[in-house]
Every structure is written in structure tokens, then in C-alpha cells.
Amino acid sequence: MMEKLKSKRALTWLVVLLAFVVLLALASILTSGDKIRGVAPIVVTVIGLIAVFVIYLLTAQNDAWQVETRQVVYMAIGAALYGVFNYIFNTIPMPSVSQVSLRPSVSIPIFFGYVFGPVVGFFTGAVGNILGDFITGWGVYPAWDVGNGLMGLIPGLVMLFGDKKRSLNFLTILVGVLMALAVAVILINPRVVGPWTGEIEDFSLWAWIFLIGGAIVIAGRFLLEQYGVDLAAVNLWGTLGIIIGIGFASLADIWVNGYSFATAIIGEFAPAAGPNIINSMILTPILLAAYNAVQKRAGR
């Protein structure tokens, strides 16, 4: 009964959202995109929300989404750890340590998402970020809280698959297909209106960036798999989480703060995502190994 009510409510919301977007798009078209500005970010956000929603509805029966006492406690511990580490590594000066190595805390949401599931991962990242900003006194920034949450949620999606190997196969195919699509679309018609400048630009450079990026990811998968499926899975899903999470936050700032695309990439995405990926790739596997050892000993 309860379940039925819940899914019914979810569907209602989905329909309301869809209607809202269609109305907005219609209004924008009818006024020839002149009067109603800023429709694009809202439509993109809602499409993203609907995508998350559909994934959830398709997999709602899966154990990965379950929230019991266990998940509640791990959510709290993960968020507290992320907040404390964020504060400590942000404010305590360590003169000899280069700035890049000062993001070790990023491995916490990735690890918690990967081991305890997407809900725990999202909560760890989002609430942990709120906590960290509370202790340092910087304020609350919703876009970055959600971005940090995504950094934990994406690695948690690994739980939707029967085993880690299958999740890797899925990821490889997904990256391959997306890359091929992007490259094909760009190379067929490289000169289009830039989404952020409104002028016609040549995007063929991006085709090569996508091609090389995708190739690195797929090669990385098979390279890391030599050392263990777990290592490959946590690093690939973790990297994907960081790219999507930080990408979301920096793109949101284009509309929130009016950055140029270059500012979002040079000023936010690269300096945040780069060190995060390096830190996560080194520290998360160490955490995972320690956790597996403890679990084996405890027999739980």
C-alpha cells in the first residue's frame, strides 16, 4: 500500500515536471526565444532530474536504494568524516605539501558510495560539504553541495549491477558509445552556434579531446583490471563521479555567477576535478583494501 502510494506520488511529480518543461519550451518558442530568457538552464536541469528519476524508477526494487538503520549510520559517519577532513585539510597549513595533495578528503564520498551504495554516497558528499562549509564558516552553496553529492552517488551505482565486472563492461560500452556519438556529431557538423557565446564556432578540436579521453578511459580499465576488478571499478566509477559532480557544479556556476565557459573550465573544473581525481585514484583503493581486510577479520 505504502509502496504503491509512493510510486504514484513519484509519477505525479514526473508528469508535473514534464508539463512544466513543455510549457516553458512552448512559451519560449511562441515568443521567439526573445522574452523568456534563461529557459535553457531550467530545461537542462529538469531533463537531468527526469533522467535520475527514470533510472531510479527502473531500479527501484534494487537493494542499492534501501535505507535502513545501517545506511542511516553510515550516512552520518561518512558526512561527518568528509566535513572534518575538508576542514582539517583546508585550514591547517602544511608548508611542504603541494596544493594538489590537499584534497585527500575526496576519497571519502567515493569510498562510501562505492561500498555502501548511492544513497549513502550522495548524503556523504552533500551533507559532508555542508558540514565542512559550516565549520570553516564559508556559507552554503547549493550547487556545490549537489555536485559533491553526485561525486558519491555515481560510484554507488556500481551496486545496481550483479557484479563489478559487469558494471565495468557496462561502463566501457557506455563510454565507447557516447564517445562515438559525440565524435560523429561534431565531425559531421563542426561549425555550430556555441552554447555559451551565441556565435558560430568550430568544435572539431573537441572531437579529438573526446576521442583521446574515451580511449584513455577504456585503456585504463583494461590496464587496472590486471591488478584486480575492484581496483578498476572503484577508480573508473570514482573518476566518472568526480567529472560529473564537479562538472555539474561548475556548469551551474555559469548561470549562477555568469562565468564564461572558459572561466568555468579553467577557474573551477580543472583545478577542482584534476587534484580530486589524482587523490581519489591513490587513496580510495588503499581505503578499500583496509576495509576489506577489517571485514574479513570481523566476519560481518
Place this chain on the structure above:
Amino acid sequence: MLIAWRYRERDTLIQRLDPRARILFMLAMLFSVIQFWDLRILLVFLGIALLQFLLARLTWRETRRAWILISIIILIMTILTFFTGRGGTQYAYTEEHLIRRLGPLSLPIVKWQITVNITVEKIVFAVSQLVRMYAITVMAITVPYTVDPSLYGVTFRGLGLPDKFAYAMDLAFRFVPTLARDFAVTLDAQRARGYEVEKLSGGLIAQIRKLAPLLVPVTINAIVGAEDIIDAMDLRAFGVKPRTWVHQLTYKRADKALIALGVLIFIASTVLAFMGVGKLWLPTWALAWAQ
């Protein structure tokens, strides 16, 4: 290691308001301000944000660190945007009045030509962007200093978050001092074994790896301890029935007024933006620079 919350109890107008009403108001302000680029309108929002900051009676001493850091970020981002063109605001302005052209500077190897046109629109946009970012930040910065951390769970419960998540939030706030102490103990224990966090040597990867002796014990220790907490909570039948909360929040008249004001501002902003009000404002005296 002592971790202190920024929150202090002060008997101010702002703190007497319901945290739920304040968070709703803050979100309404955020979604209103991002619809505008007109400097005059943005200044009104900055004024509202500053009023809140002053009414909360926060001092420069308390907030200095956050101000300096955030100001550096805002300045860098504004300058970067100035030199790389505007962002998701292609409708902000369509024609530009040139003041001066810098360059062309050609880069040595790739032979790229770099020219920067300094235009009236770019300068006005940069100033507006600065004001806009400060308005958002001043609004956000007040929260950690004035919302009681122990009220966070019940606040988000009141905003519609399910019991379990709201409780997890409360639990997270409660774990912070314990984990900070664990971190300090671990740091001391590792130092006793000759670990020097002040002198991490080696390359980048080696340096990151050397942080593991701090990160891993604290994390794994917390996870091992979690099993006992889970058992204790299960024994007390956690999550079987809806929870009751020690702190009760009730909306007073002022809170309702604040929410109404927030909603009103948001609706007014959306309608105004719909009608095309609030695009980049070019003062006539600024256009005179172009001659």
C-alpha cells in the same frame, strides 16, 4: 583537535526567526537574484543581504577569514570572465562599445593572436557580476554563524525531508567532535612513530600516499565503531514508527511574513524577468567612455 562551530547564541532579530523560514527565504533570494544582470536591481539584493548580515550582528573579526578567501575567489573569477567573454548570458548585451584594444599579442610557438577588446559593456558586466556574486555570498555566509547546528535535523524534517535522512543529519553533526578528536589522537600516535606531517617528501603521488596513515585509521575506526551504533539503534527499534523530535519548531507570525516576502520577491522577479526587465544596464555616462 578542537572543532568549534561558528554558531554563537546571540539574541538578535535574525536568530529569533525560524530556521526553516530563513532557508526558504535564502533559496527564494538565490533564485531571484540569478534572473537579473541590472546593476541597480542587483544592488537592491546586495542591500537585503547586507541588512540580514548586519541584523545578525556578525562582526568583521568573526567572519574575516571567510571574507578574505571568498573575495579572492570572486575577484579571480570576475577577472577570468572579463578576459574570456561572458557566460550563460548571451542575451545580456548584443553590441559592444570599444574603449581600447589591447594587443594583438602573438604567442611564440603556436602563433595564436590574442587581442582583448576593453569595452564599456565588459566593464559594466564585470561590475554587475561582482555585485551579484557578493549578494549571493553575503546571503550564504550568514547561515553557519546564525543557525544552531542542533536544529539542523528538525529544520530539514520540517522542510519535508524523510525522518531517516533528517536523523542522519543530526547524527552527522553529533559525530563531528568525536571524529575530530579521533583525528588528533591518530596524528599524535603516528607522530610518536616518527611520522612527520610537516615534512612530507617525495613527488606528488608519494606525498598523497603519505597521507594514508592519517586518513585510513580514522575512517576504518569510525566504520568499525558504527556496527555497535547500528546494533544499539536496532535494539531500540529505530525507524519502525515515525519519530518525535526533542526540539519543536513552530512558525510565528514573523516567520510566515518572511516566507511570504520571499515568495513575493521570487514571483515578482520571475514576472519582471519574463517581461525583459533586468538585462544589463548601461549608464549613459559610462557610454561616454567609448568616445
